[in-house]
Amino acid sequence: MKKIILTGDRPTGRLHVGHYVGSLRRRVELQNSGEYDEIHIMIADAQALTDNADNPEKVKMNISEVALDYLSCGIDPEKSNILVQSYISELTELTFYYSNLVTVSRLQRNPTVKAEIQMRGFNTSIPVGFFTYPISQAADITAFKATTVPVGEDQLPMIEQAREIVRSFNSTYDEVLVEPKALLPENEVCSRLPGVDGKAKMSKSLGNAIYLADEPEEIRKKVMSMFTDPNHIRVEDPGSLEGNTVFTYLDAFCKDDMFAEHLPEYQNLQEMKDHYTRGGLGDVKVKKFLYEVLMEELSPIQARRKELEKDVPAVMEILRDGSVKAREIAAQTLDEVKSAMKINYWSA
Numbered sequence: 001m002k003k004i005i006l007t008g009d010r011p012t013g014r015l016h017v018g019h020y021v022g023s024l025r026r027r028v029e030l031q032n033s034g035e036y037d038e039i040h041i042m043i044a045d046a047q048a049l050t051d052n053a054d055n056p057e058k059v060k061m062n063i064s065e066v067a068l069d070y071l072s073c074g075i076d077p078e079k080s081n082i083l084v085q086s087y088i089s090e091l092t093e094l095t096f097y098y099s100n101l102v103t104v105s106r107l108q109r110n111p112t113v114k115a116e117i118q119m120r121g122f123n124t125s126i127p128v129g130f131f132t133y134p135i136s137q138a139a140d141i142t143a144f145k146a147t148t149v150p151v152g153e154d155q156l157p158m159i160e161q162a163r164e165i166v167r168s169f170n171s172t173y174d175e176v177l178v179e180p181k182a183l184l185p186e187n188e189v190c191s192r193l194p195g196v197d198g199k200a201k202m203s204k205s206l207g208n209a210i211y212l213a214d215e216p217e218e219i220r221k222k223v224m225s226m227f228t229d230p231n232h233i234r235v236e237d238p239g240s241l242e243g244n245t246v247f248t249y250l251d252a253f254c255k256d257d258m259f260a261e262h263l264p265e266y267q268n269l270q271e272m273k274d275h276y277t278r279g280g281l282g283d284v285k286v287k288k289f290l291y292e293v294l295m296e297e298l299s300p301i302q303a304r305r306k307e308l309e310k311d312v313p314a315v316m317e318i319l320r321d322g323s324v325k326a327r328e329i330a331a332q333t334l335d336e337v338k339s340a341m342k343i344n345y346w347s348a
């Protein structure tokens with residue numbers, strides 16, 4: 001069986017370093033591993049509209065922003081097909097048919113939907129489109145017969161629901177759809193990088209994110225303001241690593257060979273941590289090192305972004321080509337779905 005990846009993001013903002021360690025970096029590795037027959041990366045604009053119906057400008061603007069982030073991180077359109085969800089109208093048709101296989105109570109039990117409804121304060125005024133987006137996401141995944149869906153932990157209930165829809169479809173009609181598997185980030189730090197305030201998940205609304213496209217000076221400021229150990233007041237005090245955001249970021253970004261260039265008094269992160277917990281290592285020094293570490297990874301990405309930004313229409317062309325290709329695949333699946341459902345009256 002072919003190995004096929006489908007994954008995606010809602011275009012509601014520029015991508016930040018949490019997206020980077022949680023998924024983008026991995027996608028590039030998966031892309032370059034050569035292990036997959038097809039890779040599709042979806043900019044899920046239709047899904048973004050399910051809770052931004054009154055703000056299409058925001059969604060529109062962020063399509064090219066997200067694409068620029070992808071390309072500058074090393075997503076190569078020759079190897080990974082980038083597509084825009086709304087172009088593929090077959091997806092909405094699949095969603096309509098799949099919705100017959102899903103109950104309202106099952107959707108109400110979806111933990112991600114539940115949490116999001118609460119977070120957005122919808123109470124009982126939940127847009128139907130938003131409520132049913134797990135079905136639409138199942139359409140995204142199955143249209144490409146994806147076997148592997150690299151996602152963060154918060155998306156697991158979506159994949160589970162997609163699997164149920166596949167099983168239900170295949171047993172009710174015919175073996176057409178493929179059951180996908182989630183692929184989670186390798187380590188926990190990368191799975192949920194906190195904001196610079198150390199509090200929550202990084203997010204735009206909380207204003208605690210470091211964006212891939214932030215200017216170096218902006219990144220320096222954010223790093224220097226990061227939450228550390230509030231009891232670590234004097235340099236000689238022993239510091240705690242628990243919930244210490246600067247070290248969490250180092251866990252996500254630092255490679256041992258970076259010490260030789262930026263901070264040769266340590267061989268590796270463990271030595272630095274030991275010094276910190278023993279006492280005698282100040283926060284400012286750790287933060288300066290983190291800034292260097294971050295910039296080592298982000299500088300080449302930012303340089304590529306600056307180049308790509310000079311020709312946004314070319315980026316939009318890449319998305320169009322990817323969407324056209326994607327549409328052919330989705331149309332093929334829709335044909336198979338309709339014939340399994342016996343509603344292909346006029347085709348051979």
Ligand code: TRP
Pocket residue numbers: 006007008009010042044047137140141149151155
């Ligand atoms: N729901 C995903 C998110 O909020 C985005 C998404 C849309 C997606 N369709 C998808 C992810 C299909 C994986 C597969 O990040």
